[in-house]
Amino acid sequence: MKFIKLFILVLVTTGFTAHSVIAEEASNTVARKQIVELLPQDFKPAFTRETVIKLNAIVHRSFDAINEYDSNIRDFRKAVEEGTKSDASEEVMEMTKKKLAHLDTLMAKSKSALADMMAAKTELENSDEEYNKAILAGMVDFVEDVEREISAQNIKLHAMVKTTES
Secondary structure (H helix, E strand, O other), X not given: OHHHHHHHHHHXXXXXXXXXXXXXXXHOOOOOOOOOXXXXXXXXXXXXXXXXXXXXXHXXXXXHHHHHHHXXXXXXXXXXXXXXXXXXXXXXXXXXXXXXXXXXXXXXXHHHHHHHHHHHHXXXXXXOOOOOHHHHHHHHHHHHHHHHHHHHHHHHHHHHHHHHHO
């Protein structure tokens, strides 16, 4: 990305236009392609300031949840492994319940972030505001992936404990 910015800066400061440079390169190739000239006025922000702050806050909540999950997943799995042993003590079982409660909290955070992201997406789609659909889709995908990963692990670990209790 730095190279492209530097290239554009060099073109602007030397008086060349991107069109003339690309046209010259195109004339040197066997197959000619359509050339689209992008000028500074063609570049628009992906979102309004208010929208980007709102969306970034939601993504950040999801990011915090997945980072906390990643930091603790081994402990969650280890606690379930220990808690599902036939000779697990009451203390071990209590620790397993605590770890699963922590995982439940992370799942709730990820679900809340997803619900907020979907509401923000719907609101944005129903507004007259111009925005970058690809960037929005990437943000939504990230928040969905986080929720899916945490929820799947939560369901799996809770099922392991229930199987042992039965």
